[in-house]
Amino acid sequence: MLLNSSLHELKRRDAALNIINSKIKARDRSHLYDLTGLSGGFPIKKEDIDLLETYAGSAIFEEELQIQGKKHLGGKKILALNRTSSGILASIMALVKPDEEVVHYLPQLPSHPSIPRSTELIKAKYREFNNLNEFEIGSKTSLVIITGSTMDHEVLSEEEFLRIIKISRSDHIPVLVDDASGARLRTVIYHQPRAMDMGANLVITSTDKLMDGPRGGLMSGDADLIDLIKSKAHQFGLEAQSPLIAGMVRALEDFNSERILKAQKRKKEIYQILINDLKEIKQTPTGFMLSPEGLMNELKYLNVKHPLSPMEAANILAMILLREYNIITIPAVGMPGASPTIRIDLASKDAQRLDQNYIIEAFKGSLLRLKTIIDDEMVCRKLLYD
Ligand SMILES: *Cc1c(COP(=O)(O)O)cnc(C)c1O
Numbered sequence: 001m002l003l004n005s006s007l008h009e010l011k012r013r014d015a016a017l018n019i020i021n022s023k024i025k026a027r028d029r030s031h032l033y034d035l036t037g038l039s040g041g042f043p044i045k046k047e048d049i050d051l052l053e054t055y056a057g058s059a060i061f062e063e064e065l066q067i068q069g070k071k072h073l074g075g076k077k078i079l080a081l082n083r084t085s086s087g088i089l090a091s092i093m094a095l096v097k098p099d100e101e102v103v104h105y106l107p108q109l110p111s112h113p114s115i116p117r118s119t120e121l122i123k124a125k126y127r128e129f130n131n132l133n134e135f136e137i138g139s140k141t142s143l144v145i146i147t148g149s150t151m152d153h154e155v156l157s158e159e160e161f162l163r164i165i166k167i168s169r170s171d172h173i174p175v176l177v178d179d180a181s182g183a184r185l186r187t188v189i190y191h192q193p194r195a196m197d198m199g200a201n202l203v204i205t206s207t208d209k210l211m212d213g214p215r216g217g218l219m220s221g222d223a224d225l226i227d228l229i230k231s232k233a234h235q236f237g238l239e240a241q242s243p244l245i246a247g248m249v250r251a252l253e254d255f256n257s258e259r260i261l262k263a264q265k266r267k268k269e270i271y272q273i274l275i276n277d278l279k280e281i282k283q284t285p286t287g288f289m290l291s292p293e294g295l296m297n298e299l300k301y302l303n304v305k306h307p308l309s310p311m312e313a314a315n316i317l318a319m320i321l322l323r324e325y326n327i328i329t330i331p332a333v334g335m336p337g338a339s340p341t342i343r344i345d346l347a348s349k350d351a352q353r354l355d356q357n358y359i360i361e362a363f364k365g366s367l368l369r370l371k372t373i374i375d376d377e378m379v380c381r382k383l384l385y386d
Contacts, residue, residue: 213251
């Protein structure tokens with residue numbers, strides 16, 4: 001096995017970051033293309049810099065955070081957290097007791113790992129559903145989580161959304177929406193309402209997904225629930241500090257849905273060309289993707305026999321995209337448990353600098369490269385970890 005543990009994934013991530021480091025040092029940042037859709041921008045202004053301190057900064061940025069956060073997410077009160085995962089952990093710690101249960105509804109498995117892992121940490125039960133007919137709440141359920149848009153950008157329909165919220169609320173169970181990317185994808189591309197406007201009690205989004213903010217979790221919701229979660233977050237150091245809040249506030253002020261809409265148009269053109277050669281490419285709202293299983297099929301169509309697991313093949317392909325085409329995707333740089341799907345997000349800032357032929361060539365070329373080295377374990381190992 002080349003890659004079968006979190007530790008392997010960490011090593012692969014370290015290798016990818018080392019490659020990025022040497023590429024930036026050898027040339028400059030402009031020769032790299034981060035197409036993950038996770039920009040991690042930090043658009044603070046000059047006048048913000050002197051206020052990036054623990055208390056004065058919080059006093060100032062917190063006020064604007066409440067205004068901008070409510071504008072973006074709706075709801076009554078805003079809480080900024082270090083990551084979306086931190087907000088999910090804080091919510092589960094605040095609202096669920098051991099031997100109670102978290103029920104999760106999502107359009108497509110798998111779940112983001114933070115939800116089952118946080119539930120396991122507090123020794124509560126966890127059940128997940130992606131079929132409305134099977135969805136049920138138990139007598140021990142104390143929190144329902146809905147994922148609005150998955151890691152692979154599969155979006156929940158408005159009808160299912162409303163139905164789950166209705167069932168949960170009629171049983172007086174609070175509903176938290178994990179809208180990490182959904183807060184923008186659902187509203188901008190699918191014209192769905194904001195989670196709070198559909199009756200959710202809590203929603204969290206990631207300020208670096210489909211917007212140019214820092215990686216952070218922006219939560220909104222009913223004031224009493226937010227207070228409970230905020231208290232837990234502070235006890236365990238999960239809350240955002242003032243520099244992060246400043247970055248989030250400025251990114252929210254700058255947010256503009258135009259780039260998302262342009263990406264949607266552009267991906268249709270690229271997809272039409274790619275699908276001629278790569279039958280397993282799928283469209284996403286703002287780009288396209290190749291799942292690990294899809295990649296296995298592509299290799300089958302090319303009559304390639306090999307010993308790799310889907311996850312290994314996808315990670316190696318991502319490392320080829322990075323090493324040979326300077327394209328950063330999540331299976332190269334993602335943390336353990338991140339989705340192994342190779343997803344190109346054309347709403348990424350760097351995608352604007354890329355010619356569509358380059359993207360098409362990179363995909364076709366890296367697949368052919370994978371084909372030629374796939375039987376050589378030493379070379380595969382080097383591509384992953386060196
Ligand atoms: C990205 C994502 C998260 C976690 O965001 P982090 O910033 O990595 O903590 C959680 N849920 C979904 C659906 C996501 O897409």
